[in-house]
Amino acid sequence: MKLERITLRQIRMPLVHYFETSFGRTTGRDIILVEARGEGASGWGEVTAGENPFYNEEWTGSAWMILRDYVAPQVLGRELKSAEDVYPLAAHIRGHNMARGGLETAVWDLAARLEGAPLWKKIGGGGALGARREIPCGVSIGIQESVEQLLEKIGRELADGYQRIKIKIKPGWDVDVVRRVRERFPAIKLMADANSAYTLADAEHLRQLDDFYLMMIEQPLHHDDIIDHAELQRKLQTPICLDESIRTAHHAEQAVRLRACGIINIKLGRVAGFGEARRVHDVAQAAGIPVWCGGMLEAGVGRAHNVALATLPNFVLPGDVSASQRYWKRDIIQPAVEITPRGTIAIRDEPGFGYALDLDYIRSITVREESLG
Ligand code: OSB
Ligand code: MG
Numbered sequence: 181m182k183l184e185r186i187t188l189r190q191i192r193m194p195l196v197h198y199f200e201t202s203f204g205r206t207t208g209r210d211i212i213l214v215e216a217r218g219e220g221a222s223g224w225g226e227v228t229a230g231e232n233p234f235y236n237e238e239w240t241g242s243a244w245m246i247l248r249d250y251v252a253p254q255v256l257g258r259e260l261k262s263a264e265d266v267y268p269l270a271a272h273i274r275g276h277n278m279a280r281g282g283l284e285t286a287v288w289d290l291a292a293r294l295e296g297a298p299l300w301k302k303i304g305g306g307g308a309l310g311a312r313r314e315i316p317c318g319v320s321i322g323i324q325e326s327v328e329q330l331l332e333k334i335g336r337e338l339a340d341g342y343q344r345i346k347i348k349i350k351p352g353w354d355v356d357v358v359r360r361v362r363e364r365f366p367a368i369k370l371m372a373d374a375n376s377a378y379t380l381a382d383a384e385h386l387r388q389l390d391d392f393y394l395m396m397i398e399q400p401l402h403h404d405d406i407i408d409h410a411e412l413q414r415k416l417q418t419p420i421c422l423d424e425s426i427r428t429a430h431h432a433e434q435a436v437r438l439r440a441c442g443i444i445n446i447k448l449g450r451v452a453g454f455g456e457a458r459r460v461h462d463v464a465q466a467a468g469i470p471v472w473c474g475g476m477l478e479a480g481v482g483r484a485h486n487v488a489l490a491t492l493p494n495f496v497l498p499g500d501v502s503a504s505q506r507y508w509k510r511d512i513i514q515p516a517v518e519i520t521p522r523g524t525i526a527i528r529d530e531p532g533f534g535y536a537l538d539l540d541y542i543r544s545i546t547v548r549e550e551s552l553g
């Protein structure tokens with residue numbers, strides 16, 4: 181397989197509702213789509229970087245430059261034996277995993293399409309017995325104006341069938357909020373995500389969350405820390421789930437060795453694509469650590485890639501992959517990603533990521549485009 185052309189497109193999409201985390205509020209997305217063209221077919225990937233370097237060091241602007249100047253030139257015109265070759269070709273670039281992942285996932289999609297195989301099958305998914313037909317889904321609910329508003333939102337998501345609720349927390353919006361959610365919904369699968377808003381000095385404060393039998397607390401401490409998380413985990417009953425801190429399989433090994441977490445959230449962009457996502461998955465599985473698929477407010481391409489990833493066998497917990505309509509009035513794929521009444525997303529058997537691209541819509545929201553090769 182040889183890539184003849186790589187096209188980058190930046191699309192601008194307003195969110196149906198703003199999304200607020202401990203690091204800030206997002207009202208609309210600027211997303212880079214990567215089209216990898218070769219052997220007469222195209223594969224598509226989505227860069228999951230945010231609009232600002234606040235979740236990690238990347239943002240839409242940096243990802244564009246890294247893809248154009250460093251990642252694409254490594255891969256263009258080279259004979260690739262498999263999509264696995266992309267990760268090592270770009271591994272000398274320090275960081276910028278989301279930029280690298282945008283192209284890596286596009287090449288996986290292309291490879292699957294050239295074979296006429298669904299992407300989930302191509303990456304070795306389909307559950308432990310190859311028989312998984314749907315993935316379990318939860319939702320991530322941002323910081324709200326009031327607890328009443330949060331309770332109302334949770335009620336609506338549960339009515340739609342979602343299997344677990346994740347709420348965002350930060351200092352000043354944590355223990356009391358979780359308490360009120362628990363009072364109203366005593367039996368739901370509930371968890372909290374801090375996006376690195378605390379330090380070890382808050383350990384006693386965070387210990388109060390143990391009263392609410394949360395499934396896990398996600399990334400409470402520094403975005404690239406493992407050691408402090410290990411110390412905090414010794415003080416908490418609630419399992420810690422690492423998100424930001426796990427950027428490579430090596431980080432996952434270190435977290436296992438230090439017992440820094442009980443659960444890992446895997447995001448394709450954060451680990452630079454399917455190759456490393458699978459290696460993180462395998463490290464966790466060997467250590468008896470369950471994983472789930474995180475989200476980055478993806479448009480349809482990234483969302484469909486997440487669905488494929490979440491069919492790997494150790495994805496045993498409901499993730500943050502949810503219906504398109506929670507974020508978009510109109511998605512860039514057809515049909516949109518939909519949820520079943522059981523709170524699952526069904527796996528599709530079409531070649532590649534399994535959905536059709538709405539190219540007319542993509543064209544109409546493209547604000548920047550560049551073809552390489
Ligand atoms: O930490 O999981 C996170 C969104 C943007 C940045 C970071 C995170 C999130 C989410 C949203 O929680 C998950 C989704 O896409 O639904
Ligand atoms: Mg998170």
